[in-house]
Amino acid sequence: MTEINSQKLKHEQVQYIEFLSKDIVQAKNFYIKCFGWEFTDYGTEYTSFSGDYVDGGFTYGDPVNGTILVVLYSEDIEATQSKVIDAGGTIVKDIFNFPGGKRFQFTDLDGYELAVWSDLLT
Template structure:
């Protein structure tokens, strides 16, 4: 298990980008981020204090997706529901684990993932 993962801590951020190649070049030059491509429409990055990704799309103010890590995704989902959050994407599998997405009381969409 990755020792830098902390339960329910912001751990990953996703951006929309019209041009992933330009985004990769920009963030490599600015911050030295390292990238791993997963097909032509997604690239993940690693920085010193944050990991994230870029997916193909038109950037719109407010479209960065904050992703929390959870040691127990079912328990985290139940806490979201109990607190009044709305599940917008139920738990699904992806090549790194599982995740779900919810909106908070202000309508912000946030994701939670586990290995």
């Protein structure tokens, strides 16, 4: 597993997320293009990732969608949505306003649904 930066640790905060992926190389390329995550491979069936505020991994297996919705934050939601589309993601809920800001939802190349939100209403 990746070494978690102790400055990011916060009591009872989610620290690590693991996904199943039928194609780990494809998953890595998608998340690098979208969010700049860094990866460390542990053999051919597991890779860990690290981003500014998230750590996790992908292990080989058949994805299961619909159990947990991972929500990412963006300072520029339109630019993030464009990166998701350019990387091959599918927008399943276009940008919409909600009381806390804006949000959209997408599926990655394995079919997982994730969301991106911004507190900026402009």
